[in-house]
Amino acid sequence: MPKVVVSEFMDEAAIATELAGFETLYDPGLVDRPGDLAEALRGADALIVRNRTQVRGALLDSAADLKVVGRLGVGLDNIDVDACNQRGIAVYPATGANDGAVAEYVIASAMLLLRGAYGATGQVVEGAWPRNALMGREIGGKRLGLVGFGAIARETARRASALGMEVSAHDPFLAPGDPAWTPPSGPVIRRDLATLIAQSDVLSLHVPLTEGTRGLIDGAAIARMPKGAVLINAARGGVVDEAAVAAALKAGHLGGAALDVFDREPLDAQTGAAFAGVPNLILTPHIAGVTQESNVRVSAVTAKAVRRHLIGP
Numbered sequence: 001m002p003k004v005v006v007s008e009f010m011d012e013a014a015i016a017t018e019l020a021g022f023e024t025l026y027d028p029g030l031v032d033r034p035g036d037l038a039e040a041l042r043g044a045d046a047l048i049v050r051n052r053t054q055v056r057g058a059l060l061d062s063a064a065d066l067k068v069v070g071r072l073g074v075g076l077d078n079i080d081v082d083a084c085n086q087r088g089i090a091v092y093p094a095t096g097a098n099d100g101a102v103a104e105y106v107i108a109s110a111m112l113l114l115r116g117a118y119g120a121t122g123q124v125v126e127g128a129w130p131r132n133a134l135m136g137r138e139i140g141g142k143r144l145g146l147v148g149f150g151a152i153a154r155e156t157a158r159r160a161s162a163l164g165m166e167v168s169a170h171d172p173f174l175a176p177g178d179p180a181w182t183p184p185s186g187p188v189i190r191r192d193l194a195t196l197i198a199q200s201d202v203l204s205l206h207v208p209l210t211e212g213t214r215g216l217i218d219g220a221a222i223a224r225m226p227k228g229a230v231l232i233n234a235a236r237g238g239v240v241d242e243a244a245v246a247a248a249l250k251a252g253h254l255g256g257a258a259l260d261v262f263d264r265e266p267l268d269a270q271t272g273a274a275f276a277g278v279p280n281l282i283l284t285p286h287i288a289g290v291t292q293e294s295n296v297r298v299s300a301v302t303a304k305a306v307r308r309h310l311i312g313p
């Protein structure tokens with residue numbers, strides 16, 4: 001009977017249905033107990049993780065029988081894919097299963113930050129009526145710039161087009177003639193990165209963290225964004241210079257920012273302090289891709305992939 005270890009949270013119904021008959025250890029706390037995880041991986045055929053379990057080095061050494069890693073998400077920066085390949089361990093990301101969740105997060109953040117009307121509940125309760133101060137902006141007619149135009153960015157573009165945004169994107173890996181640039185929801189303008197940064201009212205990031213994308217949106221890039229623009233990072237921490245975002249919000253150059261991902265997760269006292277008192281800022285704990293619905297989809301896709309790999313269709 002194949003042995004499966006799940007070291008972070010997933011939908012338990014997917015374990016019950018897709019991994020029925022397997023010896024499955026589901027312990028979402030294992031990610032924080034490396035010794036127990038190493039012990040659990042002895043003799044394990046499969047490991048299922050989210051984005052916190054570091055699948056590399058010592059962990060792989062403790063998992064001599066591992067054949068497959070299921071990733072409950074799409075980012076692979078917590079997995080040493082080359083080392084897995086060398087050891088003959090297959091890696092399955094849950095491609096496509098959380099696209100809609102991230103796209104909705106981006107659109108919702110853009111609307112909240114442009115409109116700026118939703119932070120006044122306390123004032124209204126107290127009898128204030130700050131109508132002029134809360135006269136925000138509409139999303140319709142605004143220019144959305146997508147840095148990276150993969151599956152999540154395309155879902156974001158579809159929703160943005162429906163809301164009347166003009167959508168542009170930069171993606172050096174996507175050929176100019178690729179049909180993705182002309183989806184049924186309306187054409188997406190292909191731009192170089194500098195133009196995209198300079199001509200977007202809302203700039204949203206959709207790239208993995210690589211040597212090529214680390215620090216891509218630094219202080220200089222932010223300075224080239226139009227005054228009042230909104231920046232959204234639901235991709236990976238490290239792509240954006242967090243201190244530069246805080247400074248640009250404080251200075252009033254950026255009109256708003258939503259950060260779901262950070263260089264260091266969770267924030268510590270020092271990194272958190274950098275954001276204290278910064279206006280028009282939404283911080284969320286790497287949750288853009290995680291909804292009740294996407295958790296069900298991602299878990300099912302991942303458990304199915306692991307099952308197929310171990311025992312076939």
Ligand SMILES: O=C(O)[C@H](O)COP(=O)(O)O
Nearest residue numbers: 050051072073074075289
């Ligand atoms: O890479 C992803 O899909 C997102 O970061 C979500 O990952 P998670 O499933 O580990 O939360």
